[in-house]
Amino acid sequence: MTLDAAMPRTTAPAILPGSGGLRGTLSDLFWRRPQLLLLLMLLPPVLWLGIVYIGSLFALLLQSFFSIDEFSGLINREFTLKTYGDLFQAANLDIILRTVTMAALVTLASAIIAFPIAYYAARYARGRWKALFYLGVMLPLWSSYLVKIYAWKLILAKEGILTWLLAKLHLLWLLDGWLSLPIVGGNSLSVSFTGTFIVFVYVWLPFMILPVQAALERVPGNLVEASSDLGASPGQTFRNVLFPLALPGIVAGSIFTFSLTLGDYIIPQIIGTSRLFIGQAVYSQQGTAGNIPLAAAFTVVPIVIMGFYLWGAKRMGAFDAL
């Protein structure tokens, strides 16, 4: 402390002498120079994240500017834009388009399913019910990702519970009709885009509920009452009051659903068709094909898309809702 330093010790017996010993000296030093303590506290995490994480991201970026020698299959460590050129082949553009479409649809569906849950939890649930709703969202969120996918494999299998249920309800014609459609259909739900879509929505839904609920909890109840006092129907209140105020929360949630769908490669691999998504393309390029530069270039796609997405979300005020 400055007082301690300014006064000579002999004339001020009320002030303790230096603590002595290594521990005391260190303690005194940190007290006099909080900047030093701050530096020491920040150094390990910043070094770790800076070297391990940021360093790896740069390694990734660097790799995307290398190219693969088509004859030897070896990586040519020279700067080139050839790999990015390969990225814009029709087949690869198809993969990108397919993934972005899926991510957009999943985000939309999650928002629609999440809204009533979040709205009920934010406005009507109290006390014990509130805790129940909270755990009701938190437990599926934290349950094992693979087990959740596995559960859907059980449900969507041809001999599984869904077929059984529809047979009991005499609705099998509906399932067969849907499966015979092009693109969304297939041999069974577990090898169709419909199945992939359902599982994506299921796995990412909690990521949408939480920010929407947080946004709705900040809407003052009297605003909704005022709207109906002024003669608005519930539908009008929703369109003109509730929805605009909840929108930042929805956008915040969509960051997760969109980004997670863009990068996932396990769900479409286990439940879905043989047509690839970005994540699968990355995985197969770096694994079986051994083309790490192209895999790296592929990962730059979701990073760029998410960059634009985050920029747009920030402008809509979504970060305040996180």
Next chain:
Amino acid sequence: MRSDRGPSAPLGLKIAAACGLLFLHLPILLIFVYAFTTEEKSFVWPPPGLTTQWFAVTWNRPDVWEALSLSVRVAAISTAIALVLGTLCAAAVSQTRFFGRETISLLVILPIALPGIITGIALRSAFSLADIPFSFWTIVLGHATFCVVVVYNNAVARFRRTSGSMIEASMDLGADGFQTFRHVVLPNIATALLAGGMLAFALSFDEVIVTTFTAGQQQTVPIWMLEELIRPRQRPVTNVVAMVVVLVTLLPILLAYYLTRDGDQIAGSGK
């Protein structure tokens, strides 16, 4: 805060919310039924019969035990590293204001904000550029990196609620920095650290996307499960392991919730 009980929800909303919650929970409950089925070859529903024999079969499978042991060791060490780094970072960010504070928060959150595949392939390309062979430690390196954020979130929330005057009072009463940390700061943040640690453990125990890029031939439990999902060998064993994994991850989440529920910020909302 309203004092009355509040209006009752419209029926349509109640039904939609209930259906949404059922949609979230029924698939997980289904896992518990399938762990007891007698059917070996397919996913037929309803199960033709119920049995507990698969628990014994799973118990005697060395590959399951090896995967479990590796997962627990990786999760324990990653959690320990994340606890140290996350607490240090949280203490620095919440106790002082300095230039670049926002950047530090962003740096901590980034590994979990970007899709896992990016973290995974970034680490893999770094290992390949630096010629680091895959090992136990490459798995830990990846896991610890994204576990920091969970500890950090919990610790920051708690530091925000802890008043700085307590630390000053301790110093005024003659405690040195280490004593203040041991007797004042630590008891205050202990439950938040415990909650963060448990969530980090659960996160690491369940992680598969980054692990596929940073593990060599070794199998953690999620990698083992992924292998079984792609090339099924013995489905009933997978069913039992799935059920055990659900239970193992459930407990830390519930505990973390009870440890932090009185706070304004509850653990786990930032997976």
